[in-house]
Amino acid sequence: xxxxxxxxxxxxxxxxxxxxxxxxxxxxxxxxxxxxxxxxxxxxxxxxxxxxxxxxxxxxxxxxxxxxxxxxxxxxxxxxxxxxxxxxx
Numbered sequence: 001x002x003x004x005x006x007x008x009x010x011x012x013x014x015x016x017x018x019x020x021x022x023x024x025x026x027x028x029x030x031x032x033x034x035x036x037x038x039x040x041x042x043x044x045x046x047x048x049x050x051x052x053x054x055x056x057x058x059x060x061x062x063x064x065x066x067x068x069x070x071x072x073x074x075x076x077x078x079x080x081x082x083x084x085x086x087x088x089x
Contacts, residue, residue: 014039015049022053029054 017039022032029050036046069086072078 014041018046018049019053019056022050023056025057 018032018036018041021027021035022029032050032053033043033046036049037043041049069082073082
């Protein structure tokens with residue numbers, strides 16, 4: 001039973017490593033898939049876990065971007081930039 005738990009934790013730590021690597025904005029899938037393959041995952045498994053990891057930041061971005069933009073519209077420094085980004089032609 002103890003060896004099973006160790007194997008399960010080892011397996012989950014590999015998947016968690018790939019998942020969190022894919023959630024990083026700069027690395028994303030381009031870096032997470034090779035990391036997963038180097039840790040012993042199959043290419044398909046690494047791709048699926050990486051794709052799931054890259055979707056983690058999306059809800060946070062969608063729900064926080066509007067309040068951040070509203071705040072930045074009030075500043076002199078970012079007012080023009082935010083208006084350019086948000087105004088639809």
